[in-house]
Amino acid sequence: xxxxxxxxxxxxxxxxxxxxxxxxxxxxxxxxxxxxxxxxxxxxxxxxxxxxxxxxxxxxxxxxxxxxxxxxxxxxxxxxxxxxxxxxxxxxxxxxxxxxxxxxxxxxxxxxxxxxxxxxxxxxxxxxxxxxxxxxxxxxxxxxxxxxxxxxxxxxxxxxxxxxxxxxxxxxxxxxxxxxxxxxxxxxxxxxxxxxxxxxxxxxxxxxxxxxxxxxxxxxxxxxxxxxxxxxxxxxxxxxxxxxxxxxxxxxxxxxxxxxxxxxxxxxxxxxxxxxxxxxxxxxxxxxxxxxxxxxxxxxxxxxxxxxxxxxxxxxxxxxxxxxxxxxxxxxxxxxxxxxxxxxxxxxxxxxxxxxxxxxxxxxxxxxxxxxxxxxxxxxxxxxxxxxxxxxxxxxxxxxxxxxxxxxxxxxxxxxxxxxxxxxxxxxxxxxxxxxxxxxxxxxxxxxxxxxxxxxxxxxxxxxxxxxxxxxxxxxxxxxxxxxxxxxxxxxxxxxxxxxxxx
Numbered sequence: 001x002x003x004x005x006x007x008x009x010x011x012x013x014x015x016x017x018x019x020x021x022x023x024x025x026x027x028x029x030x031x032x033x034x035x036x037x038x039x040x041x042x043x044x045x046x047x048x049x050x051x052x053x054x055x056x057x058x059x060x061x062x063x064x065x066x067x068x069x070x071x072x073x074x075x076x077x078x079x080x081x082x083x084x085x086x087x088x089x090x091x092x093x094x095x096x097x098x099x100x101x102x103x104x105x106x107x108x109x110x111x112x113x114x115x116x117x118x119x120x121x122x123x124x125x126x127x128x129x130x131x132x133x134x135x136x137x138x139x140x141x142x143x144x145x146x147x148x149x150x151x152x153x154x155x156x157x158x159x160x161x162x163x164x165x166x167x168x169x170x171x172x173x174x175x176x177x178x179x180x181x182x183x184x185x186x187x188x189x190x191x192x193x194x195x196x197x198x199x200x201x202x203x204x205x206x207x208x209x210x211x212x213x214x215x216x217x218x219x220x221x222x223x224x225x226x227x228x229x230x231x232x233x234x235x236x237x238x239x240x241x242x243x244x245x246x247x248x249x250x251x252x253x254x255x256x257x258x259x260x261x262x263x264x265x266x267x268x269x270x271x272x273x274x275x276x277x278x279x280x281x282x283x284x285x286x287x288x289x290x291x292x293x294x295x296x297x298x299x300x301x302x303x304x305x306x307x308x309x310x311x312x313x314x315x316x317x318x319x320x321x322x323x324x325x326x327x328x329x330x331x332x333x334x335x336x337x338x339x340x341x342x343x344x345x346x347x348x349x350x351x352x353x354x355x356x357x358x359x360x361x362x363x364x365x366x367x368x369x370x371x372x373x374x375x376x377x378x379x380x381x382x383x384x385x386x387x388x389x390x391x392x393x394x395x396x397x398x399x400x401x402x403x404x405x406x407x408x409x410x411x412x413x414x415x416x417x418x419x420x421x422x423x424x425x426x427x428x429x430x431x432x433x434x435x436x437x438x439x440x441x442x443x444x445x446x447x448x449x450x451x452x453x454x455x456x457x458x459x460x461x462x463x464x465x466x467x468x469x470x471x472x473x474x475x476x477x478x479x480x481x482x483x484x485x486x487x488x489x490x491x492x493x494x495x496x497x498x499x500x501x502x503x
Contacts, residue, residue, distance in 0.1 A: 019143075023122075023142035026049075029057060034146050036078075044112075055110075075247055084236035088227055090304075125141075126365055162327040168342070171347070173196070186209045188340065190324065200312075209342075216295075219274050220302075261403060261456065267297040270298075284313060298403065300461050320334060358370075378467065386440070403475060439494040447477060
């Protein structure tokens with residue numbers, strides 16, 4: 001097949017619209033991985049629509065100081081594109097971004113990518129049995145739609161009265177102001193999640209004062225990071241099976257973490273390690289009391305750091321646990337009435353996960369949007385396909401996040417399903433495929449049953465793992481190998497198959 005030509009932004013209903021076999025939204029791990037596997041299968045009639053100007057997704061956007069992955073490098077990469085040259089056991093953001101750029105170039109995916117094409121709408125045309133995809137630069141149709149925009153793509157700002165009236169710089173960690181010199185500034189950091197524990201140690205030594213506004217303290221484990229030696233790199237390069245063995249060992253070791261998540265009592269030993277880690281790194285007993293969690297480890301995301309706790313113990317850093325009630329032009333005011341004077345605010349408050357912006361732009365049968373269907377509790381059969389949205393796949397969708405292993409494993413499992421579904425459609429003359437309501441409901445109910453009794457719901461905290469209705473709509477609540485097995489092949493009995501209406 002030939003690569004489709006790009007439609008003009010001025011495309012009208014009287015002008016031809018380029019038709020694709022597959023339209024992919026987003027060019028992070030999900031979109032790039034799908035594109036590579038399509039090409040390997042001989043499919044060239046596809047495009048990736050990316051709203052920014054480069055490959056990388058989360059690892060392009062999050063460039064804040066100290067940004068790094070908390071999954072070991074050898075596992076946090078495509079199984080079909082190993083990197084023997086990782087510099088450390090836990091890679092930093094620039095290295096992961098560079099890896100994705102290199103992989104995109106090596107597999108010749110760049111020419112299938114349309115950068116600065118934000119998807120404004122994707123609507124299913126039931127008569128034509130295809131998707132109509134409208135971007136900021138044109139209109140396309142596609143037999144299949146793959147949503148690879150992910151959950152960590154749209155920053156979530158704190159809902160605090162007066163934030164818009166603050167007179168100094170205000171930005172989110174995902175949109176870091178690299179042009180802003182923080183030296184000598186009085187900085188407020190809102191949030192103590194995965195991003196904040198990485199950038200706080202980087203900025204604490206250079207700012208004048210740093211106020212860290214903590215809602216709930218995280219459990220922090222030692223980060224077993226080290227440089228990968230030159231000998232190891234040579235071995236991985238000249239004897240690839242060695243790297244595959246290391247990858248497998250890391251994978252299976254992390255699978256054992258599931259036992260702790262399934263039984264909160266088993267997390268006790270890990271919690272003791274975290275407590276010893278804190279005692280070694282924080283000398284102030286009053287500070288230790290402030291930052292000691294009162295919930296079971298694993299209820300919220302477990303974080304890894306060797307430098308965050310010492311940063312909090314610095315003389316110019318203060319941890320504030322009182323709730324923020326308002327922001328004034330030059331201060332953050334807490335519930336105890338204290339006005340904390342600052343000149344810069346950095347939000348480390350995560351992403352819009354429960355109400356993904358893309359869900360408002362995807363419309364299935366009858367024009368109903370994903371957001372309307374989900375109503376605050378995202379769901380999908382096998383975390384990938386949704387009844388009423390034919391020929392659409394959402395990668396890293398509902399119930400595919402992980403608290404213990406690599407999401408790249410989950411992405412590759414979902415890509416297997418995408419490819420096998422397309423194969424089945426073509427071999428059997430299927431024009432539209434979507435899960436049955438019964439199969440979808442059974443999957444959602446299974447996820448809730450498997451979540452019951454785990455640390456995520458019985459650990460004594462509230463987290464982004466649970467949606468606004470208290471349901472686990474984010475995590476895959478058990479070992480990952482069963483997920484790989486159930487998505488390895490398309491199962492026709494779980495779907496509604498509509499014969500093609502086209503000759």
